[in-house]
Amino acid sequence: MKRDLIAVIWSLLVTGAISKWAFHVVYLERGYEAVGGEYLVILVAYVAAWKAINYLFDSLEELESERNRRKKRSRRTARMRDYR
Amino acid sequence: MRNKCLFALGVVFAMSLTSIVAFAFSFTGEPEAKNDSRQIIAVASVAESEEPTTEQTTVPAESEETTATLQPSDSLLLGSIDWDVEDAYMLAKIAMAEAESEDTEGKALVMLVVLNRVWSDKFPDTIAEVIFQDGQFSPISNGRYDEVEPDADCYRALQLIQIDGWDESRGATYFESKSESNWHSEHLTFLFQHGKHYFYKE
Numbered sequence: 001m002k003r004d005l006i007a008v009i010w011s012l013l014v015t016g017a018i019s020k021w022a023f024h025v026v027y028l029e030r031g032y033e034a035v036g037g038e039y040l041v042i043l044v045a046y047v048a049a050w051k052a053i054n055y056l057f058d059s060l061e062e063l064e065s066e067r068n069r070r071k072k073r074s075r076r077t078a079r080m081r082d083y084r
Numbered sequence: 085m086r087n088k089c090l091f092a093l094g095v096v097f098a099m100s101l102t103s104i105v106a107f108a109f110s111f112t113g114e115p116e117a118k119n120d121s122r123q124i125i126a127v128a129s130v131a132e133s134e135e136p137t138t139e140q141t142t143v144p145a146e147s148e149e150t151t152a153t154l155q156p157s158d159s160l161l162l163g164s165i166d167w168d169v170e171d172a173y174m175l176a177k178i179a180m181a182e183a184e185s186e187d188t189e190g191k192a193l194v195m196l197v198v199l200n201r202v203w204s205d206k207f208p209d210t211i212a213e214v215i216f217q218d219g220q221f222s223p224i225s226n227g228r229y230d231e232v233e234p235d236a237d238c239y240r241a242l243q244l245i246q247i248d249g250w251d252e253s254r255g256a257t258y259f260e261s262k263s264e265s266n267w268h269s270e271h272l273t274f275l276f277q278h279g280k281h282y283f284y285k286e
Contacts, residue, residue, distance in 0.1 A: 010096075010100075013103065014099055014103040014258070016107075016108050017103035017106050017107035017110075018103050018107075019102065020106070020107055020110040021106035021107060021109055021110040022106075023110070024109070024110040024111075024113070025110075028113050029115070032168065032169060038087070048099070049099060052092070052095045052096050052099055053096055055092045055095065056089075056092035056093060056096045056204065058092075059088045059089040059091075059092045060092075061087060062088070062089075063086065063089050
């Protein structure tokens, strides 16, 4: 839940900033504001940002579970050593 | 695993940095020229028309004094191309309201009167202010301005001014239809007649 909230907020911030820039660039070119291809940027930027932040979260979780596995394994090895 | 994590962190960091820079750049720069999307409509409507306006070289016989030809003039209009779509629409609308029965040049001349006023120091500085100035244009006070919608000929007239740089208004800032009143002829300098309109300047 917390992870999703952070991902959504971050994605929206990135999308907002990039979209604002895209609209501005198109306005500079055209001289007026109108609906155009720059609206695709909203979608693309949001998907890219969402994928990137989730990729980071996934890899962090994998790293964490890897660590836990190692800890568990080392504890079990120690117990077996003691048993012997 | 650690490498994957570092890579992901790098990607997220790069995206954050990019978006901050993009956001900062979105406040810089000005458009080189404000284009007018209404102009595009005008061009389209002219393209659809069968008789191109640039081939007309004379004005109707009834207007003896008008020397309205459609050759581009050497143009006072260079500075005026920066009106926006709203202004272009208002120009087309006032031309429709004032000169619906006139030909393309007649409509263009009405627009040029508005523009001459905008460029004059004695009148307001925007197209909207000039058009809506109290007591200046009768279609505003009688409500006709709100009722009409510009037709293709209005946009052709707009194109004539905006793209071809046509200006045969001779700096006219007033015009009138035939009427009982002779305020215009007594207080202003008569320039020419075009169709039913008499054009004057101060």
